[in-house]
Amino acid sequence: MLEACQLCYAFPPQPPLFEDVSLRIEAGEWVGLSGNSGAGKSTLGRLLAGYDEPTAGRIRIEGERFSTKGLRPVQWLPQSPELAVNPRWQVVRVLNEAWEPPEALRRAFGIKSQWLNRPVRTLSGGELQRICVLRALAPGVRYLIADEISTMLDPITQLALWQALKAEAEKRKLGVLVISHDAALLKRLCQRRYHLENARLHAAEHHQLP
Numbered sequence: 513m514l515e516a517c518q519l520c521y522a523f524p525p526q527p528p529l530f531e532d533v534s535l536r537i538e539a540g541e542w543v544g545l546s547g548n549s550g551a552g553k554s555t556l557g558r559l560l561a562g563y564d565e566p567t568a569g570r571i572r573i574e575g576e577r578f579s580t581k582g583l584r585p586v587q588w589l590p591q592s593p594e595l596a597v598n599p600r601w602q603v604v605r606v607l608n609e610a611w612e613p614p615e616a617l618r619r620a621f622g623i624k625s626q627w628l629n630r631p632v633r634t635l636s637g638g639e640l641q642r643i644c645v646l647r648a649l650a651p652g653v654r655y656l657i658a659d660e661i662s663t664m665l666d667p668i669t670q671l672a673l674w675q676a677l678k679a680e681a682e683k684r685k686l687g688v689l690v691i692s693h694d695a696a697l698l699k700r701l702c703q704r705r706y707h708l709e710n711a712r713l714h715a716a717e718h719h720q721l722p
């Protein structure tokens with residue numbers, strides 16, 4: 513289980529973004545996170561992945577601290593994938609940075625072989641997002657923070673991405689935190705949902721998958 517206990521965080525001199533924020537994600541569980549723009553969802557995602565330190569509170573996997581050196585067990589997938597890659601690298605180098613995804617998985621994520629030898633900067637945002645999602649599924653990764661990852665995709669590609677990710681996450685018992693403004697998407701994908709508001713996390717009503 514990925515567990516965050518009583519997290520506090522602020523960007524001084526702004527008022528605290530979080531006060532006593534706690535959440536847990538079980539292995540294999542999909543949890544939703546909503547909140548108004550600026551509420552702090554991405555900041556929370558970065559804290560969970562270990563990119564920043566909370567000013568108070570703790571983040572543990574199975575009760576243990578985890579290393580943020582090398583491959584992170586918690587992967588944060590940001591809304592803007594171009595910020596997470598070296599634009600001069602070829603697509604294949606980015607995709608294979610932590611592991612070599614098999615061809616069947618490349619197909620499942622809609623990644624075309626003809627992209628592989630192109631420079632990353634020549635991909636569209638939606639194409640690059642799929643590369644980054646598959647790159648993050650390296651063995652050893654246990655939790656994903658999917659931060660608005662499908663916003664830039666058309667509805668059909670969006671559905672295909674979530675289906676591919678769902679299938680792979682189930683196979684590997686990955687826990688996933690889906691951050692989105694799309695309430696219908698969160699209801700469809702997530703067993704439990706939280707809403708971030710006024711520095712606190714509120715549990716939304718329980719929702720069974722259809």
Ligand SMILES: Nc1ncnc2c1ncn2[C@@H]1O[C@H](COP(=O)(O)OP(=O)(O)OP(=O)(O)O)[C@@H](O)[C@H]1O
Pocket residue numbers: 523529547548549550551552553554555556
């Ligand atoms: N490095 C920083 N320095 C100062 N303020 C920051 C920094 N990063 C984020 N903020 C501020 O913290 C607040 C929360 O930002 P964050 O990106 O976490 O919000 P969000 O809920 O993900 O928003 P959105 O839905 O618009 O993506 C915002 O008011 C933002 O301007």
